[in-house]
Amino acid sequence: MTNFKESNLSMTAKLAVNLIKIPSITPNDLGCLDLIKARLSPLGFNCITLEDSGTTNLLALHGTGSPFFLFLGHTDVVSPGNDADWSFPPFGAEIKNIEGTDYLQGRGSQDMKSSDAAMTEALVSFVEANPNHKGCVGILLTSNEEGDAKGGTPFVVEYLKEHKLIPDYCLVGEPSCVDTFGDTIKNGRRGSLTAHITVLGVQGHVAYPQRCDNAAAKAAKLMATLSETTWDQGSEFFPKSSFQITNIKCGTGAENVVPGECYFMCNWRFNDNLTQEKIANKVSELVNSLNLKCEIRYVLNGLPFVTKCGDLLEALNASIEELLGQKAKLSTAGGTSDGRFIAPLGTKVVEFGPRSNLIHKVNEAVELASIDKLHQIYVKTLEKIFC
Ligand SMILES: [Zn+2]
Structure with missing residues (x-):
């Protein structure tokens, strides 16, 4: 264990340490945003705290007009x-040297307090060097991303719309890298659609099948058909859309009762070829072809989005290459992120942050060196867009 003196750390690493020490489990912020506000307020950032449904959000902006660049986290x-x-x-935020590499350890070190610190300090560095920059730079941070987002980013998006604050660019600091820091930029995300399906039959005594209509057998057919369906062939930036069954509930528990209902839950991760409507139409077609009676309720968790090219992607790509000497590849893999709430505003959204190999796991840790590199990459990206 290296005995790291706090004074040896950069401002970015120090902020990351202080954020990790706060056990801000969803949807509790517990003062994280105050630490960030304290860094940005003295530089003239307009810091707006927006609270709703137990969620706290900070919107900190410097300057006005266009271009409007927003960090998201x-x-x-x-x-x-x-x-x-x-x-x-x-929540110890200890730094440990393992086989020659220093790691900052703790929950949130990868997802995503190191990025929160790097984005904040990038804004500090940029505004200190360019106090009279054109346009607007800022950050939006929420305390409810890992939960249901109630009162979180979607709530602030309504505020942004109301105040005509529509970002041109949004850089999300979510952990995006896979094997080495700098290897991956996420330039989009798949959409997510959940369906709650109840297949209806007729309940009865197992010994009198002529009087029953077995909902379990019917649902099994539907589940098999849905699972075997090819939903599309993929697109330029996305793999084929996928379908998975996630939950099944059926039967009374008795061994002699044929079930009259079978419920299952399923989820699509879908690309830009598909929409909720297209998926629902296909499901109806399959249900009809199997001659089934079903009740179906859909929940749209997010639409797919992709930033195919443009100045934000170019600026980020070039900054990574200049600072790390490697080219990042573009990916749309993985779960959804709050970028899905910003993209529908017409904003170009890309995601770049540390490695994601330990997110949501025990012993989460981040390579200490990547925190300062991340800060530099963010600063360079801002400079390429604004200077
Ligand atoms: Zn995250």
Whole structure:
């Protein structure tokens, strides 16, 4: 264990350490945003705190007009679970040297307090060097990204619309890299659609099948058909859309009762070839072809979005290459992010942050060196767009 003196750390790493020490489990911010406000307020950032449904959001802006560049992130973290499963305190923010590499350890170190610190300090560096920059730069942070987002980014998006604050560019600091820091930019995300399907039959005694209509057997056919369906062939930036069954509930528990209902839940991760309507139409077609009676309720969790090219992507790509000496590849893999709430504004959204190999796991840690590199990449990206 290296005994790291706080004074040896950069401002960015120090801020990351202080953020990780706060156990801000969704949707509690517990003062993370105050630390960020304290860095940005003295530089003339207009810091607006927006609270709703137990969620706290900070919108900090410097300058006005266009171009409008917004960093996006979250201060909440998922629960560490049982502390005893960790080999260090999850909110200790300890720095440890493992085989020659320094790691900052703790819940949120990858997802995404290192990025929160890097985005904040990038704004500090940029505004200190360019106090009279054109346009507007800022950051939006929420304390409810890992949960249901209630009162979070979608709530602030309504505020942005109301005040005609529509970002041209949004850089999301979510952990995007896979094997090495700098290897991946996420230039889009797949959409997510959930369906709750109840297949209806007729309940009855198992010994009198002529009087029953077995909902389990019917649902099994539908589930097999949905699973075997090819939903599309993929597109330029996306793999084929995928379908998975996630939950099944059926039967009374008795061994002699044929079920009259079978419920299952399923989810599509879909690309820009598909929409909720297209998926629902296909499902109806399959239900009809199997001659089934079903009740179906859809929940759209997010639409797919992709930033195919443009100045933000170019600026970020070039900054990564200049600072790390490697080219990042573009990816749309993985789950959804709050970028899905910003993209429908017509904003170009890309995501770049640290590695994601330990997110939501025990013993989450980030390479210390990547925090300062991330700060530099963000600053360079801002300069390329504004200077
Ligand atoms: Zn995250």
